[in-house]
Amino acid sequence: MSGRLSAITMALVFAAMVVPARAATIEITMENLEMSPKDASAKVGDTIAWINKDVFAHTATAGNGDFDVNLPAKKSGTFVLKKAGTVEYYCRYHPNMKATLKIEP
Template identity: 65%
Template structure:
């Protein structure tokens, strides 16, 4: 897999049981940086099965985006925490 030299890092923060931003855009090859500022474990679980990332409390987890598409994702432990990520080719 080759990654463009122009790959970006997209930051998504989970704080006070809220995902911010609730809508983000990225490209295949970009890194999704998931920042959990809460004292609870959170997940970023794609409804289409593209990813399921667990974030321990007060930790940051990174994930490289591999597929284009519009991805609805949520926290399995706190289903009211949801957002949309649009990934361009």
């Protein structure tokens, strides 16, 4: 019995090692024509959730074309990160609203 228990224990330990880590959700708030935080870090597979608390529409538009998320007033939008790198993004309607995402593999 102890050999079987040992094999089961080893199988469980191995399974725990190969299960991928859960992706995170990073929230970025748009309020008073500001993005907060302006600099955020994430990993490939994480979800970015932009929350527009303003009374007018915004966008989260990547300068490199990776994403362009429309955010109506008082609504939110999400995007799952697909590749590593540093992405600068802005609001197309309010170009002074800028932020940066640092995405790790």
